[in-house]
Amino acid sequence: MVLKADQGDSYLLLKVLPHDKANDWACKHRASVNTATQGVEIRNDIALERATESLKALASGESRRLFARHSDKVLRRLGIDEEILPIIRLLPDEAHLEALHRVLPEQQFDVLLGLASGLEPDEIDREIVQAYARTAAGDGDAPPESGLVSAMAHARGRVALVSGPEELLEILERPFDTWRIFLHPAQHRVAYRDSYGGPVRVTGGPGTGKTVVALHRAHHLAHRLPPDAPDGSVLLTTYTRDLAAELERCLALLITDERIRAKVRVVNVDALANETLRRARAGAPLKLVVDQREIISRWGRIAHRLGVDFTDVFLDQEWRQVVLAQAITGPEQYLKAARTGRGTALGPLKRAQLWRAVAAFEEQLRQSGEWTFLQVCAQAARQLESLESRPFRHVVVDEAQDLHPAQWRFLRALVAPGPDDLFLAGDTHQRIYGNKVSLRSLGIQVAGRSSRLRINYRTTHEILTWSASLLTGERPDDMDGGEESLAGYHSTLHGSHPDVRGYPARGEEIQALVARISEWITSGVSPEDIGVAVRFVQLGRDIAQALEQTGTQVCLLGTGPLGPGVRIGSMHRMKGLEFRCVAVAGVNDGVVPMRGALTPVDSDLQQHQEDLNGELNLLFVACTRAREVLRVSWHGTPSIFLKPAVSGR
């Protein structure tokens, strides 16, 4: 479907449909210009008329009105036009508004949904109306001209402007993935703002497009580099190697100009820190201790040898969360250190005892020439701080919520403080490694440069509402002294409710899951579009074996390059990924939360609570990977986290 302006020679690609359906669509739809944003809107007059009739019938027996507290004046200012106003005045609740999703003009629907989700008109104006208006005005500073021709010329997002048949063909031939990196105006505003005065933070619930925005920001920063800037001047980084590989793949889809693409280096934080330190040591490889079980058993041996009164896990946590987090290097510094977030108070004697264990642990590593990842980051940061110049001009970070202060110090040291130095995307509802930070204490000031994305593009309303209902605990921090919230977070997609069910025994759960997966495949879902998340890798292996026995190909995440087949992995491995169908299996009592991952209550109550939050976030992350279908199962007794969801069924 192509829209032709009433004057001039502009055409706008609206929709691609088979011939007869396209004719039918064209008869029912009409284009107009939004009064507040000057953007193109498409409306279906016949459907609007029908909706009005049924709403009138409903309204006569219903006294509730969804938008009663907002005056016509306010609604008009936000772009609700004279045809839509009387219709939405009849709406009793959000469910009825959502039912009009496909009928109302898109920009007006976004505004109304924002109001219904509890956002204030000024917030809507700033976050939705202005974002659409900027898009309609184009990238220049000129005020928007009104009229359909101008609106079409600047249309972006779900519509694309083409100047001729070749361009149209090129768009249609792009792979589906390319469409996954298109931006909503609210995202565009954040990603393509010409310049920021300093570090920027973008937050938002799962699936709100933070990764997409980070990719576009990297593109923008690379594009505006001076011509003499060396390749790799922009760093795009994240927590793990797998996620970095995914960013690299998407970046290649987004930036097709090889010269600009070469300006962006994509690598995960730990690998870059390792490389930095190695370079400083003339290339000598670092001997790394990566196995957490090995680290814990070393603490246990030290505690035993020195006769100190702390558990191995407590010592390790204290070392990571107090000593390494604050870059403490001596006993005097440790004696005075704030231990925010640690539940057990430690007097001077206890601290002296604990420091003896820390000193012995660090000495042992030194003597054997070994490093942990966090030590590598800390040392790499010190190394960079001693240099005059910094290796990058801009640093863009995805999954920022999981980074440890030592990693933040390293990132801070990679780029000189100044405009557009750091761009951070993350969501503390998805924090799964227990690394809490205060950005400002690390010299990263994001105040006044933060924005929150609220529309979920991945998951259906049903999956999102169910998953969010699991988060019953306190609100997480926002990494900057405040609290994070999911207010206004919503999805306009609809689908089936999550399938949540228990089985008497493990074998039966696996059998039923295998049957369900083969139904998904038979119905046309490709195996690579199916993800199975488990808390214990062994359950994943058993599910893989059962699937293979029925002839279904599987691919275990984290075991090398991705091959074909159903993706099976730990909940940790699910981070940042998405699938059409997701099964979260083995959500049993004692497994989710995993008993061994919880600090005992009598050892440290606060830490126990933090560990519980981390486990809950993990389940939330796994569930919110689903685009269309979510299935959650357990055997025996369900996880305590499922209690509200199971009893509410």
Ligand SMILES: Nc1ncnc2c1ncn2[C@@H]1O[C@H](COP(=O)(O)OP(=O)(O)OP(=O)(O)O)[C@@H](O)[C@H]1O
């Ligand atoms: N404006 C948009 N229009 C359509 N789809 C979009 C838009 N923005 C993002 N998406 C799609 O939504 C999905 C989620 O995006 P993305 O992975 O960037 O979200 P996220 O906020 O980083 O998620 P998470 O925190 O859960 O990893 C992707 O499939 C992405 O392509």
